Amino acid sequence: MRIAIIGLGRMGANMARRLAGRDIKVIGYNRSPEVAHELAREEENITAADSVAKAIGHLSPPRVVWLMLPAGAPTEDHLRQVAERLEPGDLIVDGANSNFHDTRRRGEWLEERSIGFVDAGTSGGIWGLENGYCLMVGGEKRYVELIEPALKALAPAPDRGWAHVGPVGAGHYTKMIHNGIEYGMMQALAEGLALLRSRDEFGIDLAQVSEVWRHGSVVQSWLLDLTADALARDQSLEAIQPVVSDSGEGRWTAIEAVEQGVPAPVMTLALQMRFASQDQEGYPARLLSVMRNAFGGHVITKR
Amino acid sequence: MRIAIIGLGRMGANMARRLAGRDIKVIGYNRSPEVAHELAREEENITAADSVAKAIGHLSPPRVVWLMLPAGAPTEDHLRQVAERLEPGDLIVDGANSNFHDTRRRGEWLEERSIGFVDAGTSGGIWGLENGYCLMVGGEKRYVELIEPALKALAPAPDRGWAHVGPVGAGHYTKMIHNGIEYGMMQALAEGLALLRSRDEFGIDLAQVSEVWRHGSVVQSWLLDLTADALARDQSLEAIQPVVSDSGEGRWTAIEAVEQGVPAPVMTLALQMRFASQDQEGYPARLLSVMRNAFGGHVITKR
Amino acid sequence: MRIAIIGLGRMGANMARRLAGRDIKVIGYNRSPEVAHELAREEENITAADSVAKAIGHLSPPRVVWLMLPAGAPTEDHLRQVAERLEPGDLIVDGANSNFHDTRRRGEWLEERSIGFVDAGTSGGIWGLENGYCLMVGGEKRYVELIEPALKALAPAPDRGWAHVGPVGAGHYTKMIHNGIEYGMMQALAEGLALLRSRDEFGIDLAQVSEVWRHGSVVQSWLLDLTADALARDQSLEAIQPVVSDSGEGRWTAIEAVEQGVPAPVMTLALQMRFASQDQEGYPARLLSVMRNAFGGHVITKR
């Protein structure tokens, strides 16, 4: 199988490597061409292309172009560029963390042009190269079958870790909610560990506890494995800023829950705690202090 | 009616003034005796006492001693001191924000000594002197009747703002939950106002909006009145620290909800947001950043 | 002043009555014309119109047409119908609970046609007729001035309860967040009262407590007034379904908080608790039971 990958950032490059290492020919294009050339030098099965057009030129029908770009404008722009150069029956795969509403709209737009579209929600982060990626795939059956060799190569094993979960949009939708769950699990773990260290009289060693929980406990999880590993190196976390970023997927999950009228309190609250960590001003807290002072004469700490 | 008030802090002194201004004779005792003497100079109906014993000495059976002390040890200690000097049929009133479990225990202890006990949960803060206090009273009917003149004087009006809500403990219990509701309402208001100012393109004036909401809207409330007043003076809140204190009552409400198995998510979350504002270290946020880095290679902001 | 009101539902009819009672001439149009005719019989200052066109025909430049329709399609459709019949310099007011994004889009569309647009977020519900409405108004100054007599008549007092809070959209935005706060306050009150009745040994009378809190307490609020009134009639609530509806505004507030990255945990959670009350199936709870059984062998209650 032969496949063009547009976008060779951390995710795209590693996916190209994994595909190439499993006998899939990859044509790689990246905005900064040296990245593609370096990859091509590194892996026999990767060929560098200096433009989207040239990348597509390396393919023969049915062509498969896999986008691994940031969601939003970069994905939108390249999808249109690619579509202009494809023919009916060819296929675009979007492996980004795109919003599923965008994905559905793009799927309809491509369908009008008889170009196939598959959304491949991809989890696994920097560990995917070695461990394989979890792939949640949406689209028409015939198009998903077209990329089955690639899916089997990217997944942890040919028969595990990838699935055709529904029509166009269902892949990104499933990935989106995966991330919402991830937010909730992470927050639960962080809260628990923070509480665990609050009792000085126990002097609990978080590195030890997170390690012991990895074996036989109910909270065994990959997030715990990573956390135990990080805490083993340093549990003071003094060098880390107490600010947590969030990404589109966490926000979209919260919005989707509201739009569907489905309660998702823990996933949503986990997101809001990240917002709170990002808020350096603390206006609500100031306001509450002022209110307390106003009714109770409680002392306000002035700066 | 004649009543001894033990503890002339902000609340106790104002309550003494309100009682005295409504023809109730008050014997005031305070750890720092000058406070009592100053009050006595200010109000004809207030007499200063230099010790608990002397304060009680001014009373005749059935004696009524009203404690207005910080909850916990100060209330416990003085209650025991007072009880030693009272006789069967006399009455102790606890107007503090005591935990209702303590109140019930104290009620049983006093009952063994045939001394009456009434818990008077008191709301109204610094505005109570002028507007009257809201009094939630627990205890036996005969004891509550004994202090009815005082309750009528302290309340906003003789027939409004005070009630005998149940047996010993029920007064403090009602006041505790009142405060839990207060936490939730305050948090809702603070969140809304903070969100309202987040859209620069609208340039909304919080002083104006909080003022307009005071008339005809569904969120009309005393908390809004106080907030509008504070925002009219300064809505930057730049001089205020973004740290909100909490008191026993908010915590006890959250614990009571857990012990009763009753969902109280909003009241509890309002409390937890205060905890978050008090947490200068941000360990959970640091941990989350480390986890994100561990699985996704996301950049961590180092200090 | 003369004004056409399109939509004479509960809100529109009462606003027409209040305007008419304060010497503003109202032309009323309603899909079911008998409603308009009945109002016209009832109030001297109200004239019924049998079509939008006829309603507008009663006005002279600068014409003012006030929409009081359900948000979404009904408002959109009528706004377009009305706009076609207006001339440059005329004004449309939207008094519905419209989404502020729609409002901004409509404002731009009308601006291209040189027709003024004002969004008047309106609170007060069924009590507005008697007590006056709280009006949060967005738009250009000259258009807001045009309807000042109407705003003064609708508000609780000419100088209170209405404000020009910002450009087009700001009025609906402010009203939206007002409702978000309302959700949080209501939930806090409901949780507190439910907890208050959970201790059988206290036998607390919620009608009594909610009434007493109305006088001198920190939780004094209009919502409490209404609640006390309802509980005085029946505190068993046995005839009421335990299902709470939600409206667009609560949802939009939650979405806006996510889009702005502003923590609004209590307002959002209040909404989610309504979703939970609407969920008759309880799939998450079933799933949790199954998980507990799977790791702990905990008994599952089968139907």
Added chain:
Amino acid sequence: MRIAIIGLGRMGANMARRLAGRDIKVIGYNRSPEVAHELAREEENITAADSVAKAIGHLSPPRVVWLMLPAGAPTEDHLRQVAERLEPGDLIVDGANSNFHDTRRRGEWLEERSIGFVDAGTSGGIWGLENGYCLMVGGEKRYVELIEPALKALAPAPDRGWAHVGPVGAGHYTKMIHNGIEYGMMQALAEGLALLRSRDEFGIDLAQVSEVWRHGSVVQSWLLDLTADALARDQSLEAIQPVVSDSGEGRWTAIEAVEQGVPAPVMTLALQMRFASQDQEGYPARLLSVMRNAFGGHVITKR
């Protein structure tokens, strides 16, 4: 090594089996003696005892008695019975889900009698027999060393899944918080899966998705493994009641967070959602419906 186990319920019996299977002699006592006798017939290394006294009689100093009883009164009662029959230098281990405050009190009480005490928080549920248990152990070093052979036998591997985490109480404390995290993770997973099935147009198969997430995704976890397994059998969950029980540990974690002033919003909310599932009456929802009706005239669904 020789050890007496008091309490052969699901957990105790399996632990006895695992110990016996790894060459540790177990004296088993159970209130219903037939359980002990059956175990003894099943496993060569298990001896049945018909009373606590007889069980202890089988041991020689330093004696080790391991309690595997329900937390609260059963543990308290048996601990006292056992203590009366032990001598200085002997050791009691509490493997129950006891509250750490009780554990500390018991530790002090036993220390006065020179009897050792170790709290062994135990996770692993019904899978522990096969996979090994995760053991979080508190107590003095010399006593923990005394039971090291048992800990190594019970854990998934001799050097993994058990740890001496601190002084008496620290073991139960760590287990308590482990369960708090578990509540949060479970709730996140349940919310996500419920949301995933809410979009009919995607027709997502939860069995398929939960299975695919097990390989390469960020939410890989033992809870997910169990969930995928259950959903593979039946994802309708029609036979399951939408009611989730909670246990002491989840509640104590929430209370501890409040008492420590540490924000634990997600762990706490997960607990409260269980409470909500247990609430068949829905009083808060009824109250909210009544309030909506009172201010907005919104229709109430009557039964």
